[in-house]
Amino acid sequence: MDLNAKVDEKTVVCIIEAMKIMNEIQAEVKGLVVEVLVENGQPVEYGQRLFKVKLN
Numbered sequence: 001m002d003l004n005a006k007v008d009e010k011t012v013v014c015i016i017e018a019m020k021i022m023n024e025i026q027a028e029v030k031g032l033v034v035e036v037l038v039e040n041g042q043p044v045e046y047g048q049r050l051f052k053v054k055l056n
Helices: none
Strands: 012-018 021-026 031-036 051-055
Touching: none
Parallel strands: none
Antiparallel strands: 012 021, 031 051
16 A cells, blocks of 8 residues: 555455465555554464554
């Protein structure tokens, strides 16, 4: 996801692989991406924040 990208509740912001299954992650909020908190290929934990979004 690019910085300053507009997202809404159904926008797919990234895909996470878990046990060889690809899971699409939706924004769940409407706003503007202001920061990406993880890099491509970096392991993540359940509940970890991936993006900062400025809400509309």
